[in-house]
Amino acid sequence: MAKGILIIAEQRGGVLRKISLELVSEGRRLADQSGQPLAAVIVGHQISEEAKKLVPYGAETVFMADAPELADYTPEAYTAVLSDLIKSQDPDIVLAGSSQQSKELAARLAARLETGLAMDCVAWRLEDGLLVAKRPIYAGKVYAEVVCETARPQMATGRPNVFPILEPDPGRTAEMVPLTVSLKPEDLRTRLVEALADQTGRVDLTEATCIVSGGRGMKGSENFTILEELAEVIGASVGASRSAVDAGWRPHSDQVGQTGKVVNPNLYIACGISGAIQHLAGMGSSKVIVAVNKDPDAPIFQKADYGIVGDLFEVVPILKEELKKIMS
Amino acid sequence: MNLLALIKQVPDTETQIKIDAGGKGIQTADIKWVMNPYDEFGVEEALRIKEKTSGKVTVIGLGPQRVVESLRTALAMGADEAIHIDDPAAEGGDALATARVLAGAIKELPFDLIFCGQRAVDDDNAQVGAALAELLQVPLLSVITKVEISEDQTKVKVNRPVEGATWVLETSLPALITAQKGLNEPRYASLPGIMKAKKKPLTAKKLADLGLAPDQAGEAGSKIRTRVLTSPPDRIPGKLVEGESVQEKGTVLVKLLREEAKII
Numbered sequence: 001m002a003k004g005i006l007i008i009a010e011q012r013g014g015v016l017r018k019i020s021l022e023l024v025s026e027g028r029r030l031a032d033q034s035g036q037p038l039a040a041v042i043v044g045h046q047i048s049e050e051a052k053k054l055v056p057y058g059a060e061t062v063f064m065a066d067a068p069e070l071a072d073y074t075p076e077a078y079t080a081v082l083s084d085l086i087k088s089q090d091p092d093i094v095l096a097g098s099s100q101q102s103k104e105l106a107a108r109l110a111a112r113l114e115t116g117l118a119m120d121c122v123a124w125r126l127e128d129g130l131l132v133a134k135r136p137i138y139a140g141k142v143y144a145e146v147v148c149e150t151a152r153p154q155m156a157t158g159r160p161n162v163f164p165i166l167e168p169d170p171g172r173t174a175e176m177v178p179l180t181v182s183l184k185p186e187d188l189r190t191r192l193v194e195a196l197a198d199q200t201g202r203v204d205l206t207e208a209t210c211i212v213s214g215g216r217g218m219k220g221s222e223n224f225t226i227l228e229e230l231a232e233v234i235g236a237s238v239g240a241s242r243s244a245v246d247a248g249w250r251p252h253s254d255q256v257g258q259t260g261k262v263v264n265p266n267l268y269i270a271c272g273i274s275g276a277i278q279h280l281a282g283m284g285s286s287k288v289i290v291a292v293n294k295d296p297d298a299p300i301f302q303k304a305d306y307g308i309v310g311d312l313f314e315v316v317p318i319l320k321e322e323l324k325k326i327m328s
Numbered sequence: 329m330n331l332l333a334l335i336k337q338v339p340d341t342e343t344q345i346k347i348d349a350g351g352k353g354i355q356t357a358d359i360k361w362v363m364n365p366y367d368e369f370g371v372e373e374a375l376r377i378k379e380k381t382s383g384k385v386t387v388i389g390l391g392p393q394r395v396v397e398s399l400r401t402a403l404a405m406g407a408d409e410a411i412h413i414d415d416p417a418a419e420g421g422d423a424l425a426t427a428r429v430l431a432g433a434i435k436e437l438p439f440d441l442i443f444c445g446q447r448a449v450d451d452d453n454a455q456v457g458a459a460l461a462e463l464l465q466v467p468l469l470s471v472i473t474k475v476e477i478s479e480d481q482t483k484v485k486v487n488r489p490v491e492g493a494t495w496v497l498e499t500s501l502p503a504l505i506t507a508q509k510g511l512n513e514p515r516y517a518s519l520p521g522i523m524k525a526k527k528k529p530l531t532a533k534k535l536a537d538l539g540l541a542p543d544q545a546g547e548a549g550s551k552i553r554t555r556v557l558t559s560p561p562d563r564i565p566g567k568l569v570e571g572e573s574v575q576e577k578g579t580v581l582v583k584l585l586r587e588e589a590k591i592i
């Protein structure tokens with residue numbers, strides 16, 4: 001019978017990503033509730049030091065698949081390694097982060113294992129051993145509770161910034177288990193030619209804890225400078241509404257909403273964004289929403305915790321100065 | 329090259345979504361159905377590759393009769409042929425069950441590249457492309473913003489934005505690509521295009537035509553089941569920050585963020 005919880009940890013460039021700690025922490029909580037063992041797996045090359053970082057957060061076993069051809073992630077090679085492990089270990093639950101890499105990997109893996117995957121969850125609970133997973137659909141206009149009753153493992157991915165990281169306990173120990181890696185030529189058809197680092201140096205919107213976002217009210221690409229400056233003060237990332245992106249003021253990767261990124265920051269500051277349904281869906285789960293808009297009837301004010309009716313070109317620089325005072 | 333583009337119909341993104349009486353689905357009465365925006369990028373990219381390399385674009389859609397409208401749109405944009413999987417038993421499946429049906433339709437077709445959207449903006453599942461690549465045993469390139477076919481047409485190089493970086497990946501053909509916004513600007517169907525589309529072949533298929541039994545598809549063939557849909561928690565109506573001047577409003581807001589919301 002399937003038993004235990006397995007967390008798929010994620011490294012990039014040989015460095016463990018923060019989302020892995022969020023998922024191991026959450027795995028620890030589920031393991032404590034259900035009395036099941038908690039294991040984690042990390043795939044890459046020369047990753048044994050990074051693998052150890054999973055231990056203080058509660059992994060009791062850490063599997064390590066280490067091979068030169070696994071240095072860069074590709075879905076085929078990683079799926080092959082993980083499906084071998086899962087078939088031999090037979091875990092009851094497999095969790096991964098909802099990152100670009102792990103979403104793709106989990107989807108291909110679930111298909112190979114012929115099991116169900118609940119993607120992009122914001123909460124889950126155990127009911128008689130069944131993982132009841134809650135996931136936003138229609139970009140958050142509705143939430144679905146889904147289960148995988150018959151197939152095992154039950155798989156799910158968890159959104160970044162949702163599951164709090166446990167206080168690390170340096171006293172914890174784990175069994176570190178190297179895996180034998182055997183890959184077929186067809187697992188290695190795809191290769192990473194190069195990784196181009198983003199020039200902004202800011203956290204991706206999907207993982208950002210703080211976002212300053214601009215819409216049609218920004219009136220032009222050049223005016224986003226004032227948002228960049230505000231973002232700088234509070235360590236925020238800069239987003240945009242669909243109108244701002246469609247106008248060519250900002251790149252597609254900055255778009256927040258149903259046809260862009262769904263975000264979940266602690267603080268979302270919407271500047272000159274009226275609040276179209278598809279935008280509100282994409283940022284509605286932000287913990288605190290601030291709206292700055294000239295139009296007192298803008299729908300964004302219905303969602304905002306704090307609103308300022310006013311000209312953003314006056315308000316934003318003042319906010320920047322005021323925030324600078326308290327941040328210093 | 330032989331190019332396939334998969335399309336799904338979804339509610340227009342401006343739709344207010346309401347849960348139906350059964351609690352597991354949504355009210356569909358007043359919905360305007362459109363081609364999933366991400367699938368549109370896939371159709372457009374397939375057309376652009378065809379225009380450069382010659383070949384054929386086949387669009388495949390699964391769903392009720394209304395899906396024909398989106399298939400005709402793709403034909404009017406320039407696709408050559410359409411396949412409509414029109415069988416109630418094929419609908420409402422999870423990613424794997426849906427991919428199984430699509431794979432059934434595809435196994436008869438020669439293909440070099442398959443395009444689909446990186447996710448559908450209704451169930452936000454982002455899994456069907458991956459599951460289909462797995463069933464067809466081809467490389468998977470997800471959430472792609474740039475596609476370059478090698479001169480000898482045996483390889484493809486793509487850009488894949490991830491958190492904080494863009495990966496440039498290369499793989500051999502055949503392969504499956506899921507399209508992300510930024511890949512291209514989809515064309516509008518022209519009037520002559522719309523006229524021509526009416527004469528292009530559109531074939532309807534049932535599960536049996538694909539060699540599948542009803543319990544392999546749709547809800548019956550699914551591992552994931554929806555228990556219930558709920559509305560997101562209502563946000564408690566916030567407050568408008570008052571003040572004599574913009575300066576005062578700004579000062580008050582920052583104070584609220586620090587002392588009341590405790591967020592800064």
